[in-house]
Amino acid sequence: MYMTSSNRVASLFGIRYPIIQGGMVWCSGWRLASAVSNAGGLGLLGAGSMYPDVLREHVKRCKEATDKPFGVNLPLLYAEPDEVIRIVLEEKVPIVFTSAGSPATYTALLQSHGVKVAHVVANTRFALKAVSAGVDALVAEGFEAGGHNGIEETTTMTLIPLIRQFSKLPLIAAGGIATGSQMLAAMAMGAEGVQIGTRFAVSAESSAHPAFKQAVLDSAEGDTALLLKKLVPVRLLKNPFSQAVKEAEANGADPGVLKEMLGRGRPKKGIFEGDLEQGELEIGQAAVLLNHIETVQEIFDDLIKGLSEAKNQLDRQFNYPGLAENH
């Protein structure tokens, strides 16, 4: 299946399918990003968990592994933005997705070097800032998403039409999306592409630890929760660490106590080293829809098949002569 050439997300990034792999800490190195780009989507390197020299190495390897466009995801609050931007420009990375910070800071600079810039938002306030900053596309990410998240808890179902009300920019839906029918749902609300994190986090090419992947695949409803709302809200898989945080929060723990509990380096411990007891297991609510490890190519095949089947199913629900009659 082909999207039309008028799909603005696909045209903007020069990709076949408007499917973006979310740049995720400790999951999305060159293997995952290049596999996604080779499959016709947009692979993103997750700079949030890479020292600058590590990022440069991943960029170089990604270029060797694919001749398709790929990008870097840059969480502005957590990495070393200046260094990352320098590497992006020196290595001529064509696309940057920024998040968790002000879109005003780097958008024009990147664009002046021909880099396409998308910015991830969870509310209209930041969406308006991103529009003012002149970004090329918006990613609207709902409450379902793994990792860091908006304080408003606005879900993807509510956020997409909300953002569409005031911006005509190419819009990418994120949060809770793991299947072709969900991709169609996002497009029904005016999104022109999707960003998928969780499903790629547990793909064969993800650099996450096998134990982390299996824990995600084994999880059930209610096993992810948005925690640490007094610091920065983050969606985590249930484990002894997150349970301890949950209990502390239920007992009224203040931000200082929570910060101490969190400490440093817990996402690496959980996602990359597979410490299921004490690691921070960042993952989205869509985990509940997944049950086995797949290659990126298998994921793409299933997404496109699912999208096509969902579209056919939807078309069967409509009676075109009746529709034409009334409008």
Add this chain to the structure above:
Amino acid sequence: MYMTSSNRVASLFGIRYPIIQGGMVWCSGWRLASAVSNAGGLGLLGAGSMYPDVLREHVKRCKEATDKPFGVNLPLLYAEPDEVIRIVLEEKVPIVFTSAGSPATYTALLQSHGVKVAHVVANTRFALKAVSAGVDALVAEGFEAGGHNGIEETTTMTLIPLIRQFSKLPLIAAGGIATGSQMLAAMAMGAEGVQIGTRFAVSAESSAHPAFKQAVLDSAEGDTALLLKKLVPVRLLKNPFSQAVKEAEANGADPGVLKEMLGRGRPKKGIFEGDLEQGELEIGQAAVLLNHIETVQEIFDDLIKGLSEAKNQLDRQFNYPGLAENH
């Protein structure tokens, strides 16, 4: 626009559009329910806030006001179920939506009298129970919904495909849905109809207090939150009462304290009497998409127009020859 005659939700209830008005405490009396049924949807009387004799009166008035099918929403935990069931059967109400309790108790009894039964669920565990109980349809209600809600916090975007994975019953999506494009999104994921609460709660025909309606219409992102999770989770609009609850929860208040804070009769105080300070203002996240009071007919016109426009927009995103070529 007509849905096809093969739309199972519309056929099941004998309605023109598979749009159900959620049965809401203090909002959905005979005026709202009959207006919805007259507009081609399914109006539901909210028995949760009616004494049995009040419910009987509303049923009688609803029958006078419409010759179309309507139903009763029965929250099994909060009303007087036996009395309500007796009235439903005596008054020959054709449809019952049950929620907040076991679907096993009354489904067969109601069906033996020709009543169609749908059951509202927020997770697969209760969906499986409802399927076992033999319900005619499922309502899958996500985290976005107003009022009482599931502890798992599964959003509509995640819940619909999840429920569709194991049940082929007619499926109605609820939670966060207020527009035609959102209705299309739900249908894209396999739902065959939608239940809409919030938008009808602030309609002209809703029995809610004008001050409540205006507060909902004036609300912004993040102004509803799921609270009282240590009792029964409920989504409330921000006001001095909900802020007090939120603070108490942040400070570790135990269920006993929260129960005392809640007291009794707060939904009536807030929704029906318009006490914006101390009332419990139950409303869904979709509030943020709404900004003026409309009649039920205006809502239906806009929903059907929005559904049609969203379908056309979606179709333009697909390249049919390309699609045919590949599948």
